[in-house]
Amino acid sequence: MFDLTPQERRALLFFSGILIAGSLVNVCVRLHQRARVFLCVQDDFGKTDLNLAGYRELVGISGLGDKLAIRILEYRSSKGRFESLEELKNIRGINGPRLQKLKKLLFVR
Amino acid sequence: MSPGRYPFLWAALFCGCGIAFGRCAAVPVRLGLFLIFLFYAACLIFRRRLFFLAAALFFFSLGSLRWACVRIVSAGDIARTANLNPGPVVALIGKVISEPRESGKGFLFILGVEKLESGFWSKECSGRVAVVSSFRQEPGARIRFYCRLKKLKNRQTSGPEIAAIPSSAISVVSPAPPVLHWANSLKKRVLTLLSAYLSVQAKGLLDAMLLGRQEGVPRPVYDAMIRTGTVHILVVSGFNVGIVSTSLLVVLKVLRLPLRLRMAASLPVVALYCFLSGASTPVLRATIVASVFLCGYALTREPDINNATGVAGMLILCLSPEQLFDIGFQLSFASVLAIVWLYHPLRKLCRLQSLRQAFLRVLLESGVVSFCAWCGTAGLIAFYFRFFSPVTVLANLFIVPLASLLTLTGFCALLAAWLCPALCPAFASCAEAMLKILLSVNTLMLRIPAASFNLGRP
Numbered sequence: 001m002f003d004l005t006p007q008e009r010r011a012l013l014f015f016s017g018i019l020i021a022g023s024l025v026n027v028c029v030r031l032h033q034r035a036r037v038f039l040c041v042q043d044d045f046g047k048t049d050l051n052l053a054g055y056r057e058l059v060g061i062s063g064l065g066d067k068l069a070i071r072i073l074e075y076r077s078s079k080g081r082f083e084s085l086e087e088l089k090n091i092r093g094i095n096g097p098r099l100q101k102l103k104k105l106l107f108v109r
Numbered sequence: 110m111s112p113g114r115y116p117f118l119w120a121a122l123f124c125g126c127g128i129a130f131g132r133c134a135a136v137p138v139r140l141g142l143f144l145i146f147l148f149y150a151a152c153l154i155f156r157r158r159l160f161f162l163a164a165a166l167f168f169f170s171l172g173s174l175r176w177a178c179v180r181i182v183s184a185g186d187i188a189r190t191a192n193l194n195p196g197p198v199v200a201l202i203g204k205v206i207s208e209p210r211e212s213g214k215g216f217l218f219i220l221g222v223e224k225l226e227s228g229f230w231s232k233e234c235s236g237r238v239a240v241v242s243s244f245r246q247e248p249g250a251r252i253r254f255y256c257r258l259k260k261l262k263n264r265q266t267s268g269p270e271i272a273a274i275p276s277s278a279i280s281v282v283s284p285a286p287p288v289l290h291w292a293n294s295l296k297k298r299v300l301t302l303l304s305a306y307l308s309v310q311a312k313g314l315l316d317a318m319l320l321g322r323q324e325g326v327p328r329p330v331y332d333a334m335i336r337t338g339t340v341h342i343l344v345v346s347g348f349n350v351g352i353v354s355t356s357l358l359v360v361l362k363v364l365r366l367p368l369r370l371r372m373a374a375s376l377p378v379v380a381l382y383c384f385l386s387g388a389s390t391p392v393l394r395a396t397i398v399a400s401v402f403l404c405g406y407a408l409t410r411e412p413d414i415n416n417a418t419g420v421a422g423m424l425i426l427c428l429s430p431e432q433l434f435d436i437g438f439q440l441s442f443a444s445v446l447a448i449v450w451l452y453h454p455l456r457k458l459c460r461l462q463s464l465r466q467a468f469l470r471v472l473l474e475s476g477v478v479s480f481c482a483w484c485g486t487a488g489l490i491a492f493y494f495r496f497f498s499p500v501t502v503l504a505n506l507f508i509v510p511l512a513s514l515l516t517l518t519g520f521c522a523l524l525a526a527w528l529c530p531a532l533c534p535a536f537a538s539c540a541e542a543m544l545k546i547l548l549s550v551n552t553l554m555l556r557i558p559a560a561s562f563n564l565g566r567p
Contacts, residue, residue: 022539041310046329
């Protein structure tokens with residue numbers, strides 16, 4: 001009808017396919033909360049869990065050197081676990097601006 | 110690679126060499142003029158025999174001269190006019206010439222200075238200053254504010270040399286031109302609507318992939334993508350410009366418009382997209398290449414990727430020679446030229462054309478493209494980011510097709526948010542699911558042994 005080339009027909013097919021797939025994903029996420037874990041990007045994606053991270057993981061985070069990583073591990077072993085990221089302020093060498101940077105790289109569950 | 114076939118590419122290469130020479134050797138302007146005189150003398154004496162040499166010399170000296178011109182601060186420039194050590198409070202009037210981006214202290218943008226006022230005098234002046242304001246200013250708007258001027262110590266390669274620290278509220282003298290105002294408000298509306306259906310992380314990533322705004326990209330994701338060599342998907346590039354122009358051409362074809370009118374209508378839309386995505390080097394290169402192709406088709410001439418890339422390189426270097434030393438410019442042109450030059454010889458060498466299974470052939474061809482881009486950029490990435498990532502070729506093999514699908518879906522979501530908001534949730538959900546898969550694949554790639562090596566500080 002519109003005298004479309006095969007490539008253009010494929011493009012239209014793609015758009016309709018995406019629309020159907022998207023609707024299915026939307027329904028799945030709304031019906032099952034667990035589907036959200038597999039189909040949505042979580043807020044802590046890519047971040048390091050402060051309560052599970054070892055020395056190597058902590059040293060690999062930009063803004064944390066050898067000494068700070070050791071102090072964090074010492075603090076964690078003395079307190080048991082971090083309840084929130086704000087607790088990092090109690091560690092010598094971590095001030096407000098550095099904490100703001102670390103909040104983008106770490107999380108506490 | 111004969112100069113007769115690819116004149117623009119050779120011109121850009123010699124111009125680039127001239128700029129590099131100008132920077133390293135600090136060429137005086139007189140020497141540049143002498144070189145141009147030599148060119149004309151050579152043309153007059155030898156005519157055709159030494160034409161290539163004379164042309165090469167011309168573009169080389171043009172590059173050196175352009176660099177020398179950029180280094181000369183004009184009499185009316187703000188760097189000469191204003192007192193910078195430490196400056197008193199002055200009033201600045203100028204135009205917002207860059208897309209404001211979020212920084213730690215507010216919104217950072219570049220102001221094209223038009224007038225400087227202090228006490229009882231005022232002067233017309235030129236130049237650019239970096240400004241941080243608490244509110245987002247509209248690109249294209251003319252503003253006025255009181256500030257102190259300061260010389261920047263660690264400035265970016267092609268950024269301004271002076272920063273203005275506002276000491277009063279910024280007032281808008283005249284708003285942006287209607288087209289820019291419409292484009293800005295459309296962008297704001299679309300992003301607001303899209304953010305309602307996407308998580309914060311997904312919105313930040315899609316914002317970077319579709320509109321080139323990098324401030325919302327989560328730092329861990331960005332670091333992981335640098336390590337796998339797939340960070341290029343977070344930049345607006347030729348692929349995005351291609352999608353915009355192709356989609357528009359399809360729509361206009363359905364409307365039965367003639368070919369030349371379709372091509373002519375696509376040019377302003379591509380230029381508008383370039384402006385909306387911040388006019389960074391990769392998107393500027395891609396826009397110029399796309400424009401050359403569109404003009405070529407409209408004039409029924411066969412466009413050539415080498416010459417189109419050459420035109421893009423020449424234009425960018427002539428407008429801003431400092432771009433030659435910008436990482437974005439180097440990576441963008443290195444990857445494109447590596448693909449253009451290496452892809453066909455490698456394809457022939459691997460005899461991919463003789464493969465019968467279409468799926469396998471497409472997969473291997475994607476692998477070859479990825480390998481070519483890696484060859485072109487691995488050295489630069491190792492030099493600037495101190496990483497060497499052998500996993501890049503494998504990672505790109507999976508991530509580039511996924512990113513292509515994601516970009517297409519993202520554009521559908523943007524269009525739906527503008528034209529038909531009811532369809533937006535479906536497209537946005539699909540885009541988010543694809544993004545999740547893409548990030549999971551990237552994480553998986555990093556877990557492969559010897560995926561990337563940290564080369565350490567030099």
